[in-house]
Amino acid sequence: MKYIIYLVEDEENLNQLLTSYLKKEGWEVYSFLNGSEAHNNITKKPHLWILDIMLPDIDGYQIIREIKAFSPDIPVIFISARDADLDRIVGLEMGSDDYLPKPFLPRELVIRCRKILERTYEKSLNATSENYIHLPPYTINTDTRSVHKEKQLIELTSKEFDLLCIFAENPGKAFTREQIIEQVWGIDYYGTDRVVDDLLRRLRKKTPEIRIETIYGFGYRLVSS
Template sequence: MPFRIYLVEDEENVNQLLVSYLRKEGWDVVSFLTGEEARQAIHHRPDLWILDIMLPDIDGYQLIREIKADSPEVPVIFISARDAELDRVIGLEMGSDDYLAKPFLPRELVIRTRKLLERVYGKASVSTCVISLPPYSIDESKRMVMHHQQIIELTSKEFDFLLLFAKNQGQAFSREQILKYVWGEDYFGTDRVVDDIVRRIRKKMPDLRIETIYGYGYRVVKQ
């Protein structure tokens, strides 16, 4: 099972961007825009929390107190745009395992998250995650797709597209959602690239059932 990560970030655009990067690593990410929403989910006990200190209601300090009271072993990464040194010290005193000062690159958060998961849960458990999408199997860590012991060669974007649908089998995604996940928030080209990537994957993986939802997007379902 993939690791479950809870992200608390009140800036919606930043929230969506970070979720996109984290999910590309194969992690199960749930995000919250307020401290109160996150507080209600503390008892779910995810594998890792990423907390923004500055929130519109309950701040990250209060949240980490309640998280550690419920499950002291769960790791926490603090992110903040405030006084970096002071927040880092206070966060460590309260039990945070890492700290990132804003602004930071989303990729840096991914790297720190992976290293923390490896440290807490072991490298093997972080790096091994195979998704079954019969008759195909998808190894996230190796970014490899297998079909009856044969490797199917995919481009990076083809693999990202496949991973999105493999992790959300049966769920429909619009072309806009696919563009944001595969090409990123900064892509400003035509959405016809989505149709093109679907055509290529259908050719390479003829047994994959990709359903077209006319006027909207696509959905992948099990055979």
Template sequence: MSFKIYLVEDDSNLNLVLTTYLKKEGWEVSPFLTGKDAQKAISNPPDLWILDIMLPDIDGYHLLQEIREASLNIPVIFISARDADIDRVVGLELGSDDYLPKPFLPRELVIRTRNLLERVYGSGSRNLNISPYSIDESSRTVKLNDEVIELTSKEFDLLVFFAKNKDRALSREQVLNYVWGENYFGTDRAVDDLIRRLRKKLPLLNVETIYGYGYRVMDS
């Protein structure tokens, strides 16, 4: 199963090495060198955060608090070269799920990441629900009762994004970044067109339009 991981590490060389190791596991990795860049991505949550405490701009503790305010369920691994005992205790108190003191072997981070992902999400298929539809991320299928509904890749990605952010207002920019990626240079008209097609295929999906901003899917 391909998981989405955010890696926040200000050492560019270490960031590159860790990103390479994590990607070899088949995971989708988004690396960040500053806390401010990572801060912008909080509203587009991953499956797991790997977070360095010592960052050049934003304290890692503060960033963890913002992550937890957005979601209590996303697992976080703290990494740090500072006082191991103090950082471990403070990190756990603020809601981190694991702690790895520097220096460490990249392979150790991979093992801890895999173990945490399996503990949180399980090793089998990952299921999401957004009433009345059920979503299997592993097989990338959507069902209404026992009937499979055919979606394009981007339609499926959009539905997953909604399922992970039920009842939350999502801007068109957030949808663009999640579905098309941050390097997309088109207009947000693509979002509206994708929403239109998703509504047609999933007529029972409760999608609210927030005029001048974006959309919200209610789980009703």
């Protein structure tokens, strides 16, 4: 699976040069020349954003704010020709993972991209810790409470993750709705048990390859593939 990188750089020649270097690494690169184009693609979730701070319309600070609000786990590299110390500090405070002041060598950007991609995706997927549950094609990290399909992060809510772990840690075991409510919502929950059905529906939509079977009149269980 190719990494997908979004590059936002308003200097057209530099944009083309950086895009060329990034594509040589085998990555799928989409480049934008202004903040508006980037803003229109925030919901598409690449593996990495490379973001110039000085843009002709929407500045990089506003873009990273929206990126992190929508998907806080996606890494961002800031690039800028402005005051390096100030931009680095502000960028880190807003959630950037790295900062590269202009001018820089394109190869340095490639190296920094590779390190961030490996740190964010590959190391977590290749780990053999007891905190990992392998439920092909998904890998569940109970320590960071994250789920990946190959190298793609699956965005789950806290309760969706808890429900997934109940089944992943107990393949083949049947659970009643009451048992699920106690483990996910707690013993003090008051309300209809149909909340389980709604939560499971959302989980199935996000992880369609996982087979959770409905046992009519009883509850649910994970079916081994």
